[in-house]
Amino acid sequence: MLGEMIRQNRLKRPLVHCITNYVSANDCANLLLGCGASAIMADDPDEAAEVTAMCDGLVLNMGTPNPRKLKALLIAGREANLLGHPAVLDPVGVGSSNLRKAAARLLLKQVRFAAIRGNATEIATLVRGTAAHRGVDADGPDAATENNARQLARETGAVVIVTGDTDIVTDGSTIHRVHNGHPMMRTVTGAGCQLSALIGAYITANPDHPLEAALAAVCAMGLCGEIAHRRLAPPDGNASYRNYILDAIYHLTPEALEEGAHYETDC
Amino acid sequence: MLGEMIRQNRLKRPLVHCITNYVSANDCANLLLGCGASAIMADDPDEAAEVTAMCDGLVLNMGTPNPRKLKALLIAGREANLLGHPAVLDPVGVGSSNLRKAAARLLLKQVRFAAIRGNATEIATLVRGTAAHRGVDADGPDAATENNARQLARETGAVVIVTGDTDIVTDGSTIHRVHNGHPMMRTVTGAGCQLSALIGAYITANPDHPLEAALAAVCAMGLCGEIAHRRLAPPDGNASYRNYILDAIYHLTPEALEEGAHYETDC
Amino acid sequence: MLGEMIRQNRLKRPLVHCITNYVSANDCANLLLGCGASAIMADDPDEAAEVTAMCDGLVLNMGTPNPRKLKALLIAGREANLLGHPAVLDPVGVGSSNLRKAAARLLLKQVRFAAIRGNATEIATLVRGTAAHRGVDADGPDAATENNARQLARETGAVVIVTGDTDIVTDGSTIHRVHNGHPMMRTVTGAGCQLSALIGAYITANPDHPLEAALAAVCAMGLCGEIAHRRLAPPDGNASYRNYILDAIYHLTPEALEEGAHYETDC
Numbered sequence: 001m002l003g004e005m006i007r008q009n010r011l012k013r014p015l016v017h018c019i020t021n022y023v024s025a026n027d028c029a030n031l032l033l034g035c036g037a038s039a040i041m042a043d044d045p046d047e048a049a050e051v052t053a054m055c056d057g058l059v060l061n062m063g064t065p066n067p068r069k070l071k072a073l074l075i076a077g078r079e080a081n082l083l084g085h086p087a088v089l090d091p092v093g094v095g096s097s098n099l100r101k102a103a104a105r106l107l108l109k110q111v112r113f114a115a116i117r118g119n120a121t122e123i124a125t126l127v128r129g130t131a132a133h134r135g136v137d138a139d140g141p142d143a144a145t146e147n148n149a150r151q152l153a154r155e156t157g158a159v160v161i162v163t164g165d166t167d168i169v170t171d172g173s174t175i176h177r178v179h180n181g182h183p184m185m186r187t188v189t190g191a192g193c194q195l196s197a198l199i200g201a202y203i204t205a206n207p208d209h210p211l212e213a214a215l216a217a218v219c220a221m222g223l224c225g226e227i228a229h230r231r232l233a234p235p236d237g238n239a240s241y242r243n244y245i246l247d248a249i250y251h252l253t254p255e256a257l258e259e260g261a262h263y264e265t266d267c
Numbered sequence: 268m269l270g271e272m273i274r275q276n277r278l279k280r281p282l283v284h285c286i287t288n289y290v291s292a293n294d295c296a297n298l299l300l301g302c303g304a305s306a307i308m309a310d311d312p313d314e315a316a317e318v319t320a321m322c323d324g325l326v327l328n329m330g331t332p333n334p335r336k337l338k339a340l341l342i343a344g345r346e347a348n349l350l351g352h353p354a355v356l357d358p359v360g361v362g363s364s365n366l367r368k369a370a371a372r373l374l375l376k377q378v379r380f381a382a383i384r385g386n387a388t389e390i391a392t393l394v395r396g397t398a399a400h401r402g403v404d405a406d407g408p409d410a411a412t413e414n415n416a417r418q419l420a421r422e423t424g425a426v427v428i429v430t431g432d433t434d435i436v437t438d439g440s441t442i443h444r445v446h447n448g449h450p451m452m453r454t455v456t457g458a459g460c461q462l463s464a465l466i467g468a469y470i471t472a473n474p475d476h477p478l479e480a481a482l483a484a485v486c487a488m489g490l491c492g493e494i495a496h497r498r499l500a501p502p503d504g505n506a507s508y509r510n511y512i513l514d515a516i517y518h519l520t521p522e523a524l525e526e527g528a529h530y531e532t533d534c
Numbered sequence: 535m536l537g538e539m540i541r542q543n544r545l546k547r548p549l550v551h552c553i554t555n556y557v558s559a560n561d562c563a564n565l566l567l568g569c570g571a572s573a574i575m576a577d578d579p580d581e582a583a584e585v586t587a588m589c590d591g592l593v594l595n596m597g598t599p600n601p602r603k604l605k606a607l608l609i610a611g612r613e614a615n616l617l618g619h620p621a622v623l624d625p626v627g628v629g630s631s632n633l634r635k636a637a638a639r640l641l642l643k644q645v646r647f648a649a650i651r652g653n654a655t656e657i658a659t660l661v662r663g664t665a666a667h668r669g670v671d672a673d674g675p676d677a678a679t680e681n682n683a684r685q686l687a688r689e690t691g692a693v694v695i696v697t698g699d700t701d702i703v704t705d706g707s708t709i710h711r712v713h714n715g716h717p718m719m720r721t722v723t724g725a726g727c728q729l730s731a732l733i734g735a736y737i738t739a740n741p742d743h744p745l746e747a748a749l750a751a752v753c754a755m756g757l758c759g760e761i762a763h764r765r766l767a768p769p770d771g772n773a774s775y776r777n778y779i780l781d782a783i784y785h786l787t788p789e790a791l792e793e794g795a796h797y798e799t800d801c
Contacts, residue, residue, distance in 0.1 A: 250504025
């Protein structure tokens with residue numbers, strides 16, 4: 001089933017409008033090309049709706065924000081909803097500033113997302129924003145994170161992905177816990193942004209299976225982190241690792257994903 | 268003759284003002300350093316003219332545009348014309364929005380370009396903009412593309428470069444068809460932006476030979492794509508390929524270009 | 535002693551707010567992760583103070599400026615001063631435009647820097663700005679550069695680092711001349727920006743030893759340039775070199791720095 005998500009992506013070659021930060025933009029574009037999709041990166045409100053309209057899917061990344069870019073996120077998100085294109089939100093560092101918190105609130109109010117991906121803190125910040133602090137850190141960090149993910153998924157209708165030591169993928173009822181990945185991925189800037197872009201590609205290519213598509217992307221990214229780690233020679237550090245992860249995405253087959261995906265499911 | 272374009276570039280080490288998109292800015296800067304030139308990247312209207320004036324040549328890339336950056340493109344372009352610096356236009360995704368189309372129209376009206384590089388769709392969009400749709404797709408895709416290239420070259424006085432399976436380089440009368448390159452280059456984001464930067468360097472170093480300089484850059488980029496492709500080991504994907512192309516540009520000699528350039532010419 | 539600077543950095547894992555240019559942002563972020571620190575990159579005045587406040591240190595890089603980003607530099611710098619966070623200034627291309635010169639003057643007037651790093655021209659421009667041209671190029675280039683560095687250090691209270699064939703690190707009285715590094719580092723875009731980021735990390739982790747921390751960063755960067763250069767295989771060019779330098783930073787140990795640092799000191 002996960003392999004089919006890749007197969008559809010390579011077949012349909014979706015064009016994804018990415019409004020993203022300038023730190024990881026190049027890596028996200030190369031990841032999308034490597035996985036078989038492609039990207040247009042356009043972040044100005046004066047062209048956001050038009051660019052969204054000529055693409056098949058949308059990824060909204062909140063890194064390196066400014067008021068014009070945040071306005072573009074909203075415009076693009078609403079346009080994607082109008083056209084029925086899947087939209088993915090990556091609330092990068094949403095807890096870092098009131099600018100980002102306010103923008104996230106507006107986005108969640110005005111845009112229907114197919115998926116939202118963040119780390120535990122980012123997802124907790126989104127939940128607090130919509131749920132007035134109830135129960136967020138109540139049951140120990142892991143249970144709290146799963147509760148936040150489920151709650152955000154139920155409130156928004158989005159598949160919620162929380163990345164960490166174990167990654168969580170949930171639509172609010174089913175919950176997948178993914179054990180792929182390698183701790184060294186934390187030394188690669190924008191690994192989360194890249195995953196959000198991959199989720200965007202897979203969901204765009206598989207619009208009727210957002211949960212499976214997100215799960216496939218999370219397993220694929222983690223698996224490629226493992227493959228890339230095995231490739232490291234002694235002098236290789238995080239820069240070579242960055243390249244090897246992208247190289248692994250380029251070569252990843254449906255069969256390799258089926259074989260290497262490592263997750264468990266609760267319903 | 269093509270080798271002489273590289274020789275002059277390595278000798279003069281031109282400083283090129285690049286107003287470019289943030290997706291490929293790092294790669295363009297490394298390519299310029301690798302080929303023996305160097306870049307200043309400054310995209311604000313408040314300093315565009317001054318930065319242009321302290322450089323030897325100019326590359327205007329329309330990717331990730333916003334109104335301030337587009338204003339800077341115009342200011343820098345007019346300043347380059349005043350000073351007699353060669354200016355290169357890369358109309359990235361010009362058909363994607365009215366913002367880009369309007370900016371391109373203004374640029375073509377107010378700035379005299381030494382060279383314009385785009386893919387077939389981008390060049391067709393520029394021609395439609397100046398020529399009210401006549402004959403653009405009349406004679407099948409390839410002939411249409413060549414006609415567009417010639418027409419844009421005649422109307423603007425620029426050397427026009429259209430990249431695709433076969434690359435076209437024309438001044439409106441002579442037409443070169445370049446067969447260098449490798450299909451995998453399509454999986455490297457910003458390969459076109461990089462070529463535009465290289466054209467900018469070679470034309471700046473060879474201001475009296477814009478057609479030959481552009482041809483040399485197109486052959487060089489394609490040849491480096493071939494050299495880099497031969498270097499790929501089994502686990503290498505598009506990220507390693509990106510690095511290997513830049514590495515090949517770094518090592519490219521006039522002799523290797525003379526030997527490896529693969530093109531035919533019609534007058 | 536230099537090794538201790540690395541040790542503290544790996545122990546404390548400082549979070550550094552970087553307002554930087556989009557050309558080298560990705561490399562700076564990966565360098566910071568590789569050395570054991572991490573970065574938030576946020577360049578808008580509407581969130582600059584908040585982001586500074588949640589970090590431990592600050593790096594202000596003047597590349598690809600625009601009026602909003604320059605305003606953010608000021609706001610972040612003043613906030614860092616209020617909170618007692620070390621702030622590092624990289625006056626990229628400060629001589630290129632009046633926009634940058636005016637911004638640098640304001641920054642030097644309103645913000646107290648722990649360190650300022652530039653090349654000889656950039657540092658000379660800062661000195662001229664504060665010192666009305668006296669003596670800048672009086673005693674031959676090398677002596678002039680050392681005089682500029684000392685003068686700027688005395689006037690600002692910052693450790694001043696001037697990178698070139700020999701790097702200079704001074705607090706206005708003690709002067710270190712660093713002989714690490716390799717000429718090929720000039721072919722890697724943003725190598726200076728990366729060094730400024732590394733200085734930011736080391737000074738943040740060693741706030742009571744800014745001179746030693748800056749010296750450690752300069753030696754570390756140069757040493758990694760040497761290590762990376764020894765790793766080059768024949769087809770490797772500046773793109774691979776860029777990766778190898780970052781890889782070397784990732785692996786650099788206190789012991790290797792102590793052993794490989796190559797500098798002399800005048801008091």
